[in-house]
Amino acid sequence: MCTRYIPPQERDIERDWHIGNRNPYRWWEEVLHPQYEGPFVRRAPGGGARPVELVIGQWGLIPGFSATPRVAFTTSNARSEELLHKPSYRHPWLRGQRCLIPAVSFDEPCWETGANVWWRFHRADGRPWALAGLWNTWIDRATGQPFESYSMLTVNADDHPVMCRMHKPKLDPTTRRPRAHQDKRSVVSIEARDVGAWLFGTVQQAQLLLTPPPVEHLKGEPHHAIHDLDLRTTPQLFA
Numbered sequence: 439m440c441t442r443y444i445p446p447q448e449r450d451i452e453r454d455w456h457i458g459n460r461n462p463y464r465w466w467e468e469v470l471h472p473q474y475e476g477p478f479v480r481r482a483p484g485g486g487a488r489p490v491e492l493v494i495g496q497w498g499l500i501p502g503f504s505a506t507p508r509v510a511f512t513t514s515n516a517r518s519e520e521l522l523h524k525p526s527y528r529h530p531w532l533r534g535q536r537c538l539i540p541a542v543s544f545d546e547p548c549w550e551t552g553a554n555v556w557w558r559f560h561r562a563d564g565r566p567w568a569l570a571g572l573w574n575t576w577i578d579r580a581t582g583q584p585f586e587s588y589s590m591l592t593v594n595a596d597d598h599p600v601m602c603r604m605h606k607p608k609l610d611p612t613t614r615r616p617r618a619h620q621d622k623r624s625v626v627s628i629e630a631r632d633v634g635a636w637l638f639g640t641v642q643q644a645q646l647l648l649t650p651p652p653v654e655h656l657k658g659e660p661h662h663a664i665h666d667l668d669l670r671t672t673p674q675l676f677a
Contacts, residue, residue, distance in 0.1 A: 443544040472514035480537040495586030500576035501526040539569040546604040570626035595624035624650035
């Protein structure tokens, strides 16, 4: 589960996703947390000369059935395995309401020392991440006011050599040892070659893209130097 990331500046999003600079000025925090307003890129209604658009909305998807724009449960991250079963995400997923969440970096907690050490992940090639998300437009029935929102998709990362090291281990209550199945989570990175399939493809095409970021694309480091953090397991990534 990701609960903190750094978005690019507006001009960088417009350039990298070929949106142009005709968008109204938008502002967001330098570091985003759930419930903050953040930018995302989605398929533009009607297509035409500008097939995608830049939108700002709440990080935390507002389901269509919600009575208010403030949701009582967490929707900042959505487990990809549950998209068809969770009422919050089923309709956006089936309707193809997929988006890209631009990120300079994202943060994950590492507990290998027994304490929470935050790690920050950039792309090794220096480009911004295009993280997979779902969006929804919630309409206030009393006023007609629309509220945009989005959720970041996650996948299981138990077998990923880097992302499996993130997050606090789940312990067996009887032995206090780590469980065999941890269900460590990872964000999903949409590569440039797959942007068209993610934004405009079928549900089946999008499903095939729900995988953790390739190891060779990850460049991560702890926020603060921790001398007893064992980096030897993945020296090629964190040198």
